[in-house]
Amino acid sequence: MKKYKADIIVTLKNGVRDPQGAAVDTVLKRTGVEEQAAVQTGKFFTLSVTGEDEVNAKSKLGIICEEVLSNPVLETYKVERFSEV
């Protein structure tokens, strides 16, 4: 069994309202820091997955991302880093 570390970024799909991002926008505008920051928020996860090989671990990671870390109706995920440890 090999062990891999992965970084996952989960973001809202285009067109899905992002009230947290809008709130940060408002703060930046009101404090005069940035007029149009267009902030988009998301979630970040670091985790370990084990597998026979890279293909096996990646397919397991796909299941984890789709079924636990993100809501595929509203969100998309991106594997930002994937490396053996």
Place this chain on the structure above:
Amino acid sequence: MKKYKADIIVTLKNGVRDPQGAAVDTVLKRTGVEEQAAVQTGKFFTLSVTGEDEVNAKSKLGIICEEVLSNPVLETYKVERFSEV
């Protein structure tokens, strides 16, 4: 004025409890997907900053990250991407 896009990752400092990560760990263990996923959670932001030049925009971004996007007592941030648009 130049415009830059930045990706920011905010994570908890070492030693700070991560109940959301622990919850995901529990789910992965209970469903038999992964025994020791050691999930760590964080926040992800994409935003635009304007500035006279890169140095100016980066220093503004530092202020935004420290004062709005993260809580420096509990969290650290990392600028994952910074590019002119």
